[in-house]
Amino acid sequence: MVILNNGNTLRCLCRFEHIGAAYVGAKLYAAIGKKGITFDEISGMNGTTIITNIQNDSDWQPYQVTVDIPIDNIGGVFGAKPGSDYEVMVKLMSIPGSDIYWYGPLNDITLEGEAAEAEFKDLTVSYAKA
Amino acid sequence: MAFTEITIIAPSSAAWNESVQVELKVKNTWSSGFYVYAVGILDTSPRFIDWERAWIGAGETRSFYGQFQMPAYDAAINAYTYYEASDGLLYGDAEESKGISIETLGPAEFRNLTCSYSRA
Numbered sequence: 381m382v383i384l385n386n387g388n389t390l391r392c393l394c395r396f397e398h399i400g401a402a403y404v405g406a407k408l409y410a411a412i413g414k415k416g417i418t419f420d421e422i423s424g425m426n427g428t429t430i431i432t433n434i435q436n437d438s439d440w441q442p443y444q445v446t447v448d449i450p451i452d453n454i455g456g457v458f459g460a461k462p463g464s465d466y467e468v469m470v471k472l473m474s475i476p477g478s479d480i481y482w483y484g485p486l487n488d489i490t491l492e493g494e495a496a497e498a499e500f501k502d503l504t505v506s507y508a509k510a
Numbered sequence: 511m512a513f514t515e516i517t518i519i520a521p522s523s524a525a526w527n528e529s530v531q532v533e534l535k536v537k538n539t540w541s542s543g544f545y546v547y548a549v550g551i552l553d554t555s556p557r558f559i560d561w562e563r564a565w566i567g568a569g570e571t572r573s574f575y576g577q578f579q580m581p582a583y584d585a586a587i588n589a590y591t592y593y594e595a596s597d598g599l600l601y602g603d604a605e606e607s608k609g610i611s612i613e614t615l616g617p618a619e620f621r622n623l624t625c626s627y628s629r630a
Contacts, residue, residue: 382629391630396623402527403618410625436525436615448630470625480623 381464383490384412390449390489392427394470396480397442403434409471410447412460412489419469419483422460424453454493464490513540514566514591516548516606524580525613534559534574534589536604538566545594546603548574553585563594584611 384390392410411426413419427449434443447470453459468484519533534548546566550559558576566572587608592600 382627384629389630390627392625392627394623394625397621398618400616400618406620410627434618436528438525438613438615440621468625468627470623472620472623475620476617477619480620482623482625484625484627 381488381490383492384451384454385492386452386454388451390451390468392447392449392468392470394445394447394472394482395442396445396472397440398434399437399440402436403475404432405474406431406434406472407474408445408447409473410449411469412449412466412491413469414465415467415469415483415486419467421469422453422466425449425451425460451491454491459493460491462491462493466491512591512604513538513544513593514546514604515539516589516591516604518587518589518606518608520587520608520610522609523611523613525615526580526582528580528613529577530580530610531577532558532575532587534576535571536566536574536591537571538568541568543567543570546572547592547594547600549590549592550574550576551588551590552578552581553588559589580610580612582612584609586610 394408408429411421413421427447429445429447431445465487466489470482472480515537517535524530534550548559548562551557558578559574562574564572589606591603593603595601
């Protein structure tokens with residue numbers, strides 16, 4: 381379980397393997413959200429690293445790349461709601477073939493923060509001749 | 511008649527731009543020691559072992575090391591030795607050659623994505 385507050389960074393240390401010709405342009409994308417049928421990302425809570433060092437590999441070779449997710453939008457009117465039911469998703473993208481996904485354990489990310497500053501609802505009006 | 515024997519230790523193939531390590535083992539087959547110069551050349555250039563000089567005793571073997579980046583085509587590793595005679599001049603002695611073929615790699619493939627994370 382990782383607890384995050386505004387001002388933190390979630391550092392994702394990603395590993396994968398490569399074989400074949402050198403490749404330029406692959407990206408690692410990491411995000412925090414909730415996994416259901418699809419992965420529902422929290423807007424703005426993600427990070428991307430462009431991978432520049434993939435060489436010719438005649439055998440499967442391990443690579444390690446870091447992706448940072450800055451945490452700066454918990455709470456507030458438009459920010460993520462605090463909670464302990466979030467997960468991490470990582471995607472290896474812009475590669476030949478399909479993107480490769482990795483999902484972290486369920487409910488492993490807790491977002492702590494203040495509740496929304498002010499909320500309003502249920503506006504009703506009654507009126508009479510005066 | 512040559513006074514040295516060259517053995518080239520190198521892979522028989524390499525991928526484009528791969529760093530290829532080469533060892534030239536030079537044996538003095540003469541009955542006394544002398545200074546030997548070793549030269550290693552990929553095709554006709556560049557020299558990846560560039561006139562390296564060493565004393566090699568009678569019957570002894572000395573290794574010379576170099577490396578180059580594999581070009582995008584089949585190539586030849588050429589090795590030469592020269593000996594320094596008592597008149598101070600250099601004389602060509604032995605030569606040896608070994609082919610190195612380009613490995614054709616398939617397209618890039620990726621697998622086994624995993625991740626660990628922590629607050630930073």
